Amino acid sequence: MKRRKKLIVLSCILALAIVGIITEKAVAQHVDKINTIDESVFSISEDEVTQVAVTKGGNTAVIEKVDDSWKNTADTDFPVNQDYVAKIFDAFKSVNASFIIDDVEDYSQYGISNPEGKITFTTTEGTKEIAFGSFSTIDEKRYICVDGGSVYLIDTDLLEKLSGDVEDYLDRDKVEEYSQLTAMRVTGASKVNVVYDPDGKYTYTDTYDYYNVSDNEHQPLADSKVQGYLSTLSHLDLSKYETYKATEDDMAKYGLDNPTLTVTLTGEIAADDDSEDAVKSVNQTLYFSHKDGKDKAYLCFDGSTIVYTITAEEYEDILKVNYEDLRPDEVVSIDWTKVAQISAKIDGETNIVEVEHSGDGNKYYIGEDKVDFISVTSKIDGLTLTEAGEDYNKGTEELAFAITLDDDDATVVNVVMYQYDGDSCVVAADGKIVGLCDRSSMSNLREEITSAILNKGKDK
Numbered sequence: 299m300k301r302r303k304k305l306i307v308l309s310c311i312l313a314l315a316i317v318g319i320i321t322e323k324a325v326a327q328h329v330d331k332i333n334t335i336d337e338s339v340f341s342i343s344e345d346e347v348t349q350v351a352v353t354k355g356g357n358t359a360v361i362e363k364v365d366d367s368w369k370n371t372a373d374t375d376f377p378v379n380q381d382y383v384a385k386i387f388d389a390f391k392s393v394n395a396s397f398i399i400d401d402v403e404d405y406s407q408y409g410i411s412n413p414e415g416k417i418t419f420t421t422t423e424g425t426k427e428i429a430f431g432s433f434s435t436i437d438e439k440r441y442i443c444v445d446g447g448s449v450y451l452i453d454t455d456l457l458e459k460l461s462g463d464v465e466d467y468l469d470r471d472k473v474e475e476y477s478q479l480t481a482m483r484v485t486g487a488s489k490v491n492v493v494y495d496p497d498g499k500y501t502y503t504d505t506y507d508y509y510n511v512s513d514n515e516h517q518p519l520a521d522s523k524v525q526g527y528l529s530t531l532s533h534l535d536l537s538k539y540e541t542y543k544a545t546e547d548d549m550a551k552y553g554l555d556n557p558t559l560t561v562t563l564t565g566e567i568a569a570d571d572d573s574e575d576a577v578k579s580v581n582q583t584l585y586f587s588h589k590d591g592k593d594k595a596y597l598c599f600d601g602s603t604i605v606y607t608i609t610a611e612e613y614e615d616i617l618k619v620n621y622e623d624l625r626p627d628e629v630v631s632i633d634w635t636k637v638a639q640i641s642a643k644i645d646g647e648t649n650i651v652e653v654e655h656s657g658d659g660n661k662y663y664i665g666e667d668k669v670d671f672i673s674v675t676s677k678i679d680g681l682t683l684t685e686a687g688e689d690y691n692k693g694t695e696e697l698a699f700a701i702t703l704d705d706d707d708a709t710v711v712n713v714v715m716y717q718y719d720g721d722s723c724v725v726a727a728d729g730k731i732v733g734l735c736d737r738s739s740m741s742n743l744r745e746e747i748t749s750a751i752l753n754k755g756k757d758k
Contacts, residue, residue, distance in 0.1 A: 334397055338392045338394050339394070339395045339398070340428060347420065348422065350362075351420075352386075353417075355415075375542070377603070389459045390419075394454075398449075399449040402443075405431075408441040410431040413430050428442050428444055429446075430442055431443065439452060440452050470604065471604060473528070473563070474580055475567060476565035477567060479524065479564075480564050481564040485560050486559040490619050495509060500518070505518075506519065506520075519624045523623070528563070531563075535612070538606065538607045540607060541604070552598075554605065559588075563584075565579070566579055584598075593609065594607045594610060630727065632678065634653075637701055638652075642697075642751075644697060644744060644748060649751050651669060660672075668754070669750045677739070681725075686733040688732065690718060691718075694716065696744065697715045697743065697747075712728050715740045718737075722735065
């Protein structure tokens, strides 16, 4: 009995072994034909395509050509970014592969049976389709299958260039990449009228290129702050919107028929590649609307039908564009090689310092006595405003100095610093209060001037 059981077990093992051998041989009889290549395995032209469908990440976007323009098939009012579509065709105009796998029986081993993405081009003659499989384990290249036939390893992962989310096809507005901003006008809750005039002779210095024009007066602005504001506009998050087909009623609904802030930009951008000119002039106007207490604001570009939402914090940043926000931080900007005289008044006593220019740098004299004023000029350069504005009550005068330039008009720049509180002093430039300065910087400058005057003539 035991022997019989043993024979039965051995027979089963033998049977399984035979099945295994047969299976192995059956598998061995089919080996996918893999060959190396270096050629284009797919090409398409935008001119021949009437529809494109992209499936990826569980989403499918379908766009179609209507009167030579790409439209969202689901909603033709949806503004499709034509450049975005053009880049898709540019990527697929010639798809290069490094391996070809023919006579495929099991597409699943390449991830094609359940592809990670798919793109279908519809033409007047039919459809062309690419399914995107997994990555090869050896060289991490993407498998693709063209029209259900051969499998290829492509050199560039084209699936990265595709999106199945139709929102990525939206032709969102943007602030242009200005190579040169020439004007900026802001009205509403904030006001500024910026002009670019690098050759203008409006102040004692040629340091500034941008000015705020107010009551026929050109007030210098910090170039970095003007560019910083432009950058703030450029980096607004425009990923969220209320509608992409706003009507007049919609504009009124979101308060954009009577915006709380309007920003108009004028400048130069790089011209199109096929243009003979290197740059072209453009003009953009942005409308903002915000109600106090609300956590979001609305934005619309002139000529656009998209109403965007931005945060209240972003809107507050956009409001920081008044003259006080953009004016230079430095109290004065002096080219000391062009200074003829410096006068300083402390406690009612005025000392006049003459400037002599030489190849070794400036030399400073009170009468015939040499004074060390290098550190004084350095501290004057370091005077900056902690707050800008003119609505500050000045106290007792603590320090005054005047700088006479060595020009045809003997231009004089006057600065007076007054008591304000324990931390700050009021600064007036050429008779006009411009803001507050850190009190310690005033005290250090006062001490430096006093020390230089007391030690005059000691450095022969």
